[in-house]
Amino acid sequence: MLDRTDFASWQQRxxxxxxxxxxxxxILKSIDEGSYKMGTFRETLTVSTEGTPQFGPERPRVYSDMSTEEKDWYNADxxxxxxxxxxxxxxxxxxxNYYTDAKDIWDNVKMLLEGSELTKEDRESQLYDDFKHFRQHKEEPIHDYYVSFAKLINDMRNIKMIMSRLKLNSKFVNNMMPEWGRFVTVVKLNRGLRDSNYDQLFAYxxxxxxxxxxxxxxxxxxSQPTADPLALLSNVSNTQHHSPSSLASSST
Structure with missing residues (x-):
């Protein structure tokens, strides 16, 4: 369904x-170039002995007069x-809804929505705000976090909002939940944020x-006041098989 604030994305879809x-x-030709024009038609009545065709009177063309290719275009309209x-x-x-030509519909909707600079500015402002406040939520799986981020960046690209790879990657890794901190540090040290993209960072x-x-x-x-921090740290270190140093070596 068309979103008034996101014509570019709808157009692409x-x-x-x-x-x-x-x-x-x-179908795309009908949208971009307009509908097939039926025009007029003159039937060949006979051919003279010299090979010259004799045509009947000119009349409006009908479906049965069309070639297979012309029928395909007409049906696509x-x-x-x-x-x-x-x-x-x-x-x-x-x-x-009173337009019957696909190109007329396309052009008029484009004029209504894309032609407004205010709409573009509002959309850009909204996306900047979404980007500024984007973060991983508690209990949100990393896959869902990645999908939400990728959709946001795609929406920005659809209206020609450009950001550097470093800025995108930094936003992606710096706004994850605290439990990801040690792995994010390894990513920054060993993979870097200038040469990778956020798809690669997610995969890692x-x-x-x-x-x-x-x-x-x-x-x-x-965070529980009755917990024994030293005992917990000892238990967790025994259950985890990968230390930061082993992560660093596995990423090279």
Missing amino acids: IRLYCRGKDNRVN IRATNILLQGFPKDIYTLI LKQHETHAKENKMMLERL
Whole structure:
């Protein structure tokens, strides 16, 4: 469904959806170039002895006059229109439902939503704010954290918001829960944040999720006033098979 504040992302999804359909080339052609024009037609009545065709009167062209290729384009027009109309919320649909041409629908929705600089500025401001406050939540698995981060960055790229790799990677690793601290330190020391991307950082950190959970249990017990910190530290170190030094060697 189209989001008024995120036309760029919707536009990308619609085009990808069309590419997955039969007759996809003509569906996209209908959106980009307009519908097939039927025009007029003159039947060949006879051919003279000299080989010159004799045509009947000009008349509006009908479906049966078309070639197979022309029928494919004509059928794609209807399909493209239906795909677009089904993706609109009620208020947008009401504004453009009298258009029957896919290109007209596409162009008018684009003008309504993308043409407003205020909409773009609002969207950019919203994404900057989301990026600023992005962090891993308590009990959130690292996979869910990664997916949310990747979606945010994709939304930013869709409206041409550019950030350096270092800034993206720093944001990703520096806003994880405390139990990931020792693994994040190893990443920074041995993999660096300039040469890797956040997909690679996630793949590496994901391998140590079990040990991060053990760290979490230790931190929770340490926060209890009746706990014996020295005993807990001793127990956790015995259960973890990888020390920071072994992590460093495994990452090289």
